[in-house]
Amino acid sequence: MAIKYGRPIESKVRVVPAEPAASSRQDCLDLVQRPRRNRRTDWARRMVRENVLTANDLIWPLFLVDGDNIRTPVPSMPGVDRISLDHAVREAERAAKLDIPCLALFPYTDPKLRDENGTEALNPDNLVCRTVRAIKKEVPDIGILCDVALDPYTSHGHDGLLADGQILNDETVDVLIRQSILQAEAGCDIVAPSDMMDGRIGAIRQALDDEGRIDVQIMAYAAKYASVFYGPFRDAVGSSTTLTGDKRTYQMDYCNTNEALREVELDLEEGADMVMVKPGLPYLDIVHRIKETFAHPTFVYQVSGEYAMIMAAAGNGWLDGDKAMIESLMAFKRAGADGILTYFAPRVAEKLKQGRLL
Numbered sequence: 001m002a003i004k005y006g007r008p009i010e011s012k013v014r015v016v017p018a019e020p021a022a023s024s025r026q027d028c029l030d031l032v033q034r035p036r037r038n039r040r041t042d043w044a045r046r047m048v049r050e051n052v053l054t055a056n057d058l059i060w061p062l063f064l065v066d067g068d069n070i071r072t073p074v075p076s077m078p079g080v081d082r083i084s085l086d087h088a089v090r091e092a093e094r095a096a097k098l099d100i101p102c103l104a105l106f107p108y109t110d111p112k113l114r115d116e117n118g119t120e121a122l123n124p125d126n127l128v129c130r131t132v133r134a135i136k137k138e139v140p141d142i143g144i145l146c147d148v149a150l151d152p153y154t155s156h157g158h159d160g161l162l163a164d165g166q167i168l169n170d171e172t173v174d175v176l177i178r179q180s181i182l183q184a185e186a187g188c189d190i191v192a193p194s195d196m197m198d199g200r201i202g203a204i205r206q207a208l209d210d211e212g213r214i215d216v217q218i219m220a221y222a223a224k225y226a227s228v229f230y231g232p233f234r235d236a237v238g239s240s241t242t243l244t245g246d247k248r249t250y251q252m253d254y255c256n257t258n259e260a261l262r263e264v265e266l267d268l269e270e271g272a273d274m275v276m277v278k279p280g281l282p283y284l285d286i287v288h289r290i291k292e293t294f295a296h297p298t299f300v301y302q303v304s305g306e307y308a309m310i311m312a313a314a315g316n317g318w319l320d321g322d323k324a325m326i327e328s329l330m331a332f333k334r335a336g337a338d339g340i341l342t343y344f345a346p347r348v349a350e351k352l353k354q355g356r357l358l
């Protein structure tokens with residue numbers, strides 16, 4: 001055996017130990033199918049891979065705050081900040097360079113501007129409208145999605161109008177229509193009602209059309225469950241301290257599946273262009289069933305709590321954060337999602353720019 005610097009050089013030749021060759025036919029199981037053959041090498045695994053994740057699959061949610069040159073970390077969402085308009089424009093530029101097609105905007109409203117009826121939602125110069133205009137001016141080719149709901153604006157933290165402890169459906173829809181029109185006028189491309197009021201998709205579509213805004217798309221939060229996983233988001237928009245009670249009279253009961261199909265069916269009949277399921281990872285069955293049943297563009301929201309869980313485990317050294325991020329995002333693609341709203345959007349898009357994910 002040749003020796004170089006005191007080591008047998010053969011040891012360098014084969015790094016991966018080969019499976020011991022079966023010494024004779026008798027030692028082999030008589031198998032026609034050996035699925036492991038297709039998994040044996042990296043190139044073969046890539047060749048038979050069924051799903052891919054690209055930057056086109058990403059929608060990046062941003063939290064906005066009033067002021068100038070502000071970045072305030074959200075403690076329950078490590079790596080996510082509330083940012084002022086100037087930073088939002090820069091993030092939009094970054095997103096465009098990373099080929100992220102769309103941003104979703106969520107405001108942290110100054111507590112002084114919050115009231116019972118969420119009137120700040122109807123201020124054409126509110127934080128969201130100003131930011132939409134600024135981004136559209138500087139980065140016209142990126143899509144902007146605006147959430148339609150009152151919770152960042154109400155003093156009680158609910159998505160709708162509240163009277164005697166009840167959320168008023170039709171009165172709320174009336175406000176949501178006006179909120180949608182203002183966002184459309186500011187230049188937003190997609191309105192995304194996240195309030196779960198009955199009939200709001202049809203009412204908003206009608207109102208947009210009446211205003212001549214036939215090109216504004218609607219992404220319906222169609223199957224939105226009353227979930228504990230929204231906790232960190234409520235910290236970010238400042239509604240966790242204000243919220244009285246819970247949202248179970250309008251968001252869905254997480255014990256149900258058929259109800260999600262009925263919600264999606266209604267939203268599509270009322271004119272939704274795209275539907276969304278939320279939360280994400282614990283609801284892959286819902287994503288899959290909706291996509292199989294309706295074959296419409298189907299999105300999924302990997303919500304704040306899901307992000308926080310991965311980041312917390314990674315921060316403690318209990319999980320490889322990047323790998324958990326990629327595996328979770330791939331799971332959405334496997335379930336049939338056409339796109340994912342995720343706080344990981346810039347991080348995974350950076351990785352995609354650097355090369356292959358897997």
Ligand code: PBG
Nearest residue numbers: 149151159194229230233303304
């Ligand atoms: C507001 C809204 C919520 C989220 C998106 N839009 C919170 C809620 O319904 O209480 C949650 C997003 C997340 O947790 O990342 N209607």
